[in-house]
Amino acid sequence: MTAVETLWNGLVAFVFYYPLFMSFLWMTGAALFWWRFERHEAPWDRPVPLRGAPPVSVLIPCFNEADNAEETLGHALAIDHPEFEVVAIDDGSTDGTPAILDRLAARHPRLRVVHLAENQGKAMALQAGALLARHEILVCIDGDALLDRHAAHWLVRHFVECPEVAAVTGNPRIRNRSTLLGRVQVGEFSSLVGIIKRAQRFFGRIFTVSGVITAFRKSAVHGVGYWSADVLTEDIDITWKLHRAGWDVRFEPNALTWILMPETLRGLWKQRLRWAMGGAQVLLKNLDALIRPGQRFLWPLLLEMCASLTWAYAMLLLAVMWLLGLALPAGLMPDVGSPLSPQGCGVLLGATCLLQFAFSAWLDGRHDRGLARNLFWMIWFPVAFWAISCAATVAAYPKVIARGRGARARWVSPDRGIRPD
Amino acid sequence: MSCSLIIDARRQLRWHERLLSDASTAILWSGWLWLCLPLLRAYASLAQLGPRLSPALPDLLALGSEDVLGQSVVALIGASGTLMAWNRLPARRARAAPALSPREQAQYFELPEQELRAGREAAVVVVHHDAQGRIVRLEQRALCAHAEDRAA
Numbered sequence: 040m041t042a043v044e045t046l047w048n049g050l051v052a053f054v055f056y057y058p059l060f061m062s063f064l065w066m067t068g069a070a071l072f073w074w075r076f077e078r079h080e081a082p083w084d085r086p087v088p089l090r091g092a093p094p095v096s097v098l099i100p101c102f103n104e105a106d107n108a109e110e111t112l113g114h115a116l117a118i119d120h121p122e123f124e125v126v127a128i129d130d131g132s133t134d135g136t137p138a139i140l141d142r143l144a145a146r147h148p149r150l151r152v153v154h155l156a157e158n159q160g161k162a163m164a165l166q167a168g169a170l171l172a173r174h175e176i177l178v179c180i181d182g183d184a185l186l187d188r189h190a191a192h193w194l195v196r197h198f199v200e201c202p203e204v205a206a207v208t209g210n211p212r213i214r215n216r217s218t219l220l221g222r223v224q225v226g227e228f229s230s231l232v233g234i235i236k237r238a239q240r241f242f243g244r245i246f247t248v249s250g251v252i253t254a255f256r257k258s259a260v261h262g263v264g265y266w267s268a269d270v271l272t273e274d275i276d277i278t279w280k281l282h283r284a285g286w287d288v289r290f291e292p293n294a295l296t297w298i299l300m301p302e303t304l305r306g307l308w309k310q311r312l313r314w315a316m317g318g319a320q321v322l323l324k325n326l327d328a329l330i331r332p333g334q335r336f337l338w339p340l341l342l343e344m345c346a347s348l349t350w351a352y353a354m355l356l357l358a359v360m361w362l363l364g365l366a367l368p369a370g371l372m373p374d375v376g377s378p379l380s381p382q383g384c385g386v387l388l389g390a391t392c393l394l395q396f397a398f399s400a401w402l403d404g405r406h407d408r409g410l411a412r413n414l415f416w417m418i419w420f421p422v423a424f425w426a427i428s429c430a431a432t433v434a435a436y437p438k439v440i441a442r443g444r445g446a447r448a449r450w451v452s453p454d455r456g457i458r459p460d
Numbered sequence: 461m462s463c464s465l466i467i468d469a470r471r472q473l474r475w476h477e478r479l480l481s482d483a484s485t486a487i488l489w490s491g492w493l494w495l496c497l498p499l500l501r502a503y504a505s506l507a508q509l510g511p512r513l514s515p516a517l518p519d520l521l522a523l524g525s526e527d528v529l530g531q532s533v534v535a536l537i538g539a540s541g542t543l544m545a546w547n548r549l550p551a552r553r554a555r556a557a558p559a560l561s562p563r564e565q566a567q568y569f570e571l572p573e574q575e576l577r578a579g580r581e582a583a584v585v586v587v588h589h590d591a592q593g594r595i596v597r598l599e600q601r602a603l604c605a606h607a608e609d610r611a612a
Binding site for chain 2: 338
């Protein structure tokens, strides 16, 4: 066997084995997390009362959220916590959001409104909210997210238990389940987000908090210079800043928030590309941690990010080689089977995806009843969603390198799915 | 609570959209189960049929062989153990200091402390930034008695 053939076979094996191995590793980590942290927990809707629970400020950045603001604020104002305030930050909205917020502030004494004179982006909105918040614990959610009434309790207990905790991220659950895309994402959020966060927390460090629900210790965020205004995913960036400063970042599966996700292909692509670009920005920004022994606790995460990036480009290479092999005369290209259609080993990959979803449905079923019904739609996951994630990763890096650093990140939420008439 | 928050407006989709997603998903399942058939048949009658059923079968059987399965389990346990051990290596730890005071925050943002304190007491505040994104002014705004009417 020539060196080229050996290299080629190695690449093919990597493309197949890497996702398979990671899937089983995540399931193992999630199972261990459940065994250690969740097994004896009180039911999520009947938490054990906390002694000396600190007051919290719920920060809600809103940009053109006229359709959602009232519902979001209604849920935030109804949380079960002894002392709290809700700070709605209007990020220079051009629709009816400012008037809605002012009207609600007149009605609810716990609600305060911060208007940014001009649109500044989510990171800057959070920064302004943190500046004007009265309390040390900040619970940050998005302008279209509905906070569960017990969420603050589950988040806050980590800050009470441990002074090394700087952030605790919650468990986002998807509300809109009308289309195929919506239903597949419901499964994706359980089988990927829920399982990976559990596994990462058990094995080491969490790659990112969920921007849609995370509680922060204000002094820790202040210490790392607040949220960066020039990254597309301020949540990934702040997580890494806190890790690098030596803080603990945790995942709390019982802290729920109900969110809206895109239900069109265009909206989904825009969202995934932004996530991939944000991840790329953070990887490039933090790559230097690999040569700093003091930051070695981040090495597994960095290696995983590098491996995932390599996997995406290797997959692209195999797909191109396969297509060229179809187009060119026989013998010119190595004999490559289709990396896009499930044959042979692909059956195992599909089965692993379904197993991962079934496991996650068991883990998160108590928070989200009827989750297992989505198994029917999850057959799409190994086909469509891997292709979208792979394509987004491949597209993201050139874009990030071309974009450079320092440009202010401003974005508009993609479509929020179909709303009932 | 969760049930009432779920939005399932599938009936609002046009009939052909519903049919397309249902049918394509059913086809994917059929395709996947069809690909699994050789494996199921092979386990049912491995001795008689051998790996002649499908070109995919040798791959699947090789993956399920004791050697590969054993190696995979060892790799999984090894990786899990390594990660857990790695996480226990000594590392720099940050600890919570006393809660952040308005003075410290005012100094960081180069704002008058009184302005910040007043802003925290106000129900409505307007924040002004300069071109570089630095906060330059906090302006208190009184709650308009007719805000509700205006919004309506």
